[in-house]
Amino acid sequence: DIQMTQSPSSLSASVGDRVTIACRASQSLSSFLNWYQQKPGKAPKLLIYGASSLQSGVPSRFSGSGSGTDFTLTISSLQPEDFATYYCQQSYTTPGTFGQGTKVEIK
Amino acid sequence: EVQLVQSGAEVKKPGESLKISCKVSGYRFTSYWIGWVRQMPGKGLELMGIIYPGDSDTIYSPSFQGQVTISADKSISTAYLQWSSLEASDTAMYYCARRGSSSSGYYHMDVWGKGTTVTVSS
Numbered sequence: 001d002i003q004m005t006q007s008p009s010s011l012s013a014s015v016g017d018r019v020t021i022a023c024r025a026s027q028s029l030s031s032f033l034n035w036y037q038q039k040p041g042k043a044p045k046l047l048i049y050g051a052s053s054l055q056s057g058v059p060s061r062f063s064g065s066g067s068g069t070d071f072t073l074t075i076s077s078l079q080p081e082d083f084a085t086y087y088c089q090q091s092y093t094t095p096g097t098f099g100q101g102t103k104v105e106i107k
Numbered sequence: 108e109v110q111l112v113q114s115g116a117e118v119k120k121p122g123e124s125l126k127i128s129c130k131v132s133g134y135r136f137t138s139y140w141i142g143w144v145r146q147m148p149g150k151g152l153e154l155m156g157i158i159y160p161g162d163s164d165t166i167y168s169p170s171f172q173g174q175v176t177i178s179a180d181k182s183i184s185t186a187y188l189q190w191s192s193l194e195a196s197d198t199a200m201y202y203c204a205r206r207g208s209s210s211s212g213y214y215h216m217d218v219w220g221k222g223t224t225v226t227v228s229s
Contacts, residue, residue: 001169034215036152043202043219044144044152050213087152091206091214094166095142095157 002026002090006099012107019075021102023088028068032092035064035073038101039084047086048073078104109133111141111203111220118226119193126189127223129203136184137161140206142216143177143188147199157206158186193227200224 003026013019023033031051036044046055048064051071061076075082083106088099114128129141142157156167160179167177179186186203200222207217 032213034213036216038152043221044204044216045219046215046217049215049217050209050211053209053211053213055215055217089152089154089216094140094214095154095168096214097154097168098152101151 002029002093002097004088004090004097004099006086006088006102008102009100010103010105012105013078014107015078015080017078017107019078019082019104021073021086021088021104023066023071023073023099025069025071025090025092029071029090029092031067032090033064033066033071034089034091035062036087036089037082037084038087044087075104109205109218111205111218113201113203113220113223116224116226118228120229121192121194121227123193123227124189124191125193125225126187127201127225129186129188129220131184131186131205134205136179137181141179141186142204142206143175143186144202144204144216145171145199146202146222152202155188160184160186193225195227195229197225198227 033051035048038044052064085101085103112130143155145153155171158165158177176189202222203220204216205218
């Protein structure tokens with residue numbers, strides 16, 4: 001099984017801040033890495049696929065980068081609606097595995 | 108519009124069986140994999156397994172192999188997740204999600220159901 005490790009597990013930030021979340025895989029994924037956002041009581045929502053491709057309808061302040069084992073999700077200017085938990089997921093193997101999540105809270 | 112509509116909340120006793128469903132519409136059911144994701148209270152997401160309704164090919168995550176059964180009925184465009192004997196530790200929210208793919212061949216869960224809450228308690 002490929003293990004996915006996110007850091008940090010949580011962070012506090014203010015509206016307008018630039019936020020970066022890291023995801024590391026236990027083996028190389030090429031670019032088979034996705035990012036999801038989940039708000040309380042809601043289903044997850046796909047943000048980024050293929051490490052850096054923005055899902056249709058997702059604001060451009062979200063971006064993804066990386067390849068191999070190290071990946072990053074960046075929110076360029078945090079908005080009130082962005083306070084949520086973010087998960088990375090590897091799709092290099094089927095069915096794939098999620099990271100443990102990063103909760104973004106209001107400072 | 109692509110939709111995955113999940114069955115309603117369930118409250119069961121330990122040892123009981125259960126089958127929850129995920130009915131899809133808006134696309135060809137047999138052309139996309141459907142996955143099931145568990146989220147225990149206050150915890151993260153876990154991919155349980157995935158099925159290709161076209162030929163019922165099913166792949167389970169090692170942690171869930173033998174613990175649940177994933178199936179699909181092409182005639183009614185519905186995927187299922189079932190337990191033969193529930194335990195208290197099965198208490199969780201369960202999501203179904205479609206696995207889409209990009210032109211570059213990258214897979215991702217692009218459309219999600221709203222989830223089914225399963226509570227197992229004596």
